[in-house]
Amino acid sequence: MLGRRILRVKAFKVIYSYAVAGNMSLEEALKQFDASLEATRDLYLFLLASVPSLTRIARERLEAPKQKLHPTQEELNPNDKFVSNALSPLLDEDPDLQKILERKKFSWDQYDIVLKSILDSVGEQPYFKKYMDREERSLRDDCRLFGKIFEKDYSDSDALRELLEDKSIYWYDDLEYALICCINTFRDLAAGKRWRLPELYRSEEIKKTRPSAPLSSDRDFARKLVTTAFTSYEDTFRRVREAVPDWDSDRLFCTDLAIIALGVAEQKAFPDMPLDITMNEYLEIAKDFCTPKSRQFVNGLMDKLIKENLNK
Numbered sequence: 001m002l003g004r005r006i007l008r009v010k011a012f013k014v015i016y017s018y019a020v021a022g023n024m025s026l027e028e029a030l031k032q033f034d035a036s037l038e039a040t041r042d043l044y045l046f047l048l049a050s051v052p053s054l055t056r057i058a059r060e061r062l063e064a065p066k067q068k069l070h071p072t073q074e075e076l077n078p079n080d081k082f083v084s085n086a087l088s089p090l091l092d093e094d095p096d097l098q099k100i101l102e103r104k105k106f107s108w109d110q111y112d113i114v115l116k117s118i119l120d121s122v123g124e125q126p127y128f129k130k131y132m133d134r135e136e137r138s139l140r141d142d143c144r145l146f147g148k149i150f151e152k153d154y155s156d157s158d159a160l161r162e163l164l165e166d167k168s169i170y171w172y173d174d175l176e177y178a179l180i181c182c183i184n185t186f187r188d189l190a191a192g193k194r195w196r197l198p199e200l201y202r203s204e205e206i207k208k209t210r211p212s213a214p215l216s217s218d219r220d221f222a223r224k225l226v227t228t229a230f231t232s233y234e235d236t237f238r239r240v241r242e243a244v245p246d247w248d249s250d251r252l253f254c255t256d257l258a259i260i261a262l263g264v265a266e267q268k269a270f271p272d273m274p275l276d277i278t279m280n281e282y283l284e285i286a287k288d289f290c291t292p293k294s295r296q297f298v299n300g301l302m303d304k305l306i307k308e309n310l311n312k
Contacts, residue, residue: 001041001198001205005281006177007222008266010036012258012285013173015229019254019261029230030223037222039170041200043178046106046167047154048091048185051146053108054115055088061119079132085142087189094195114159121153143190147183154179221270229265236261239305256294256301259286263302268309275306 014033018024024032062083065075091097101107108115122128131145154160155176164171171178181198189195199205201218237257263282266273282302286295 001044001181001200001202002037002218003202004218004221005284006040007037007218008225008262008281009285009288011222011226011229012262012282012289014226015233015261016254016258016289018230018233019258026227026230030226033222033226036170037200039168040174040178041198042104042106043164043168043171043174044181044185044198045097045100045104046171047150047178047182048097049101049106050108050115052088052092053112054119054149055083055085057112057115057119059083081132081137082128082145084137085145086137086139087142087146087186090139090189091195096197097195100197111163114157114163117159118149118153118157121157122149125152127152140190143186147186150179150182150186224269225262225266228269229262232265232268233257233261236264236305239308240301243301243304253290253294255289256286256298259290259298260302260305264305264309267306275310278306279303 010033013036014029017032018029062078062080065071065078068075125148127148128145131141134141161172161175164175185195185198199208201222203215203218206213206215240257240260259282263278266278266282267275270278279299279302283295283299286298290298
């Protein structure tokens with residue numbers, strides 16, 4: 001499930017926390033890291049569980065006008081294609097999924113307001129109107145629809161983001177990635193595959209389907225990266241200050257230092273990793289978490305410190 005790009009991002013957040021707090025042990029850092037990884041899969045499960053609830057609310061809206069004193073023919077005979085989608089019961093009746101959701105106490109019963117706001121958005125979308133107008137009724141078509149709902153309406157929902165931020169300190173930043181994982185699940189279900197809980201690490205997921213694949217462990221990569229960056233952070237900070245002696249250390253952004261520390265640590269822990277890959281990966285992270293000016297600072301310092309290591 002989790003590939004190396006997101007593992008690097010999560011490692012960055014742990015090292016950044018250490019750079020800010022300064023009183024974290026390695027054991028605490030690894031514990032925080034592991035918790036953030038599991039939280040991403042939990043978010044995937046929580047979002048997946050919303051499909052039956054979203055369908056339920058849509059059905060309630062469809063049924064309500066029928067109770068009017070003089071409902072119209074359109075209200076008595078509405079287009080029920082969406083509320084009759086095949087994806088919702090497939091998830092709602094999956095014993096493995098429901099067992100996990102029950103164990104984790106993941107439910108959308110309290111969050112109808114959030115789902116109603118999403119449903120309002122969905123109803124205005126051109127792709128939804130095209131779906132409702134098509135005569136086709138199939139699991140494949142329904143999965144495509146929910147893929148678009150997750151891609152567009154879930155992603156753009158401020159109400160959903162507020163909910164996730166309240167529920168977990170990890171979930172807000174992981175929304176886009178978890179949505180992609182859900183969309184991939186919809187594609188698998190559309191292709192006739194049965195739902196199963198994805199492995200936490202992508203390398204483990206791949207080896208499940210391709211046992212002979214020559215892949216190194218993403219888990220080992222991630223934990224070694226965090227451990228190396230953490231234990232060498234103070235030394236990296238010292239080297240940065242020595243490299244820019246005229247730069248006030250109080251002005252060194254913790255985000256910049258955390259990224260530099262990780263880039264240097266990755267080269268140290270994995271010397272066979274091509275340098276351009278390491279540099280590019282952390283410069284991409286810098287685009288999201290650093291200022292435009294500090295990206296140049298990160299690029300120059302990381303390159304300098306890594307080359308110093310290589311020349312030792």
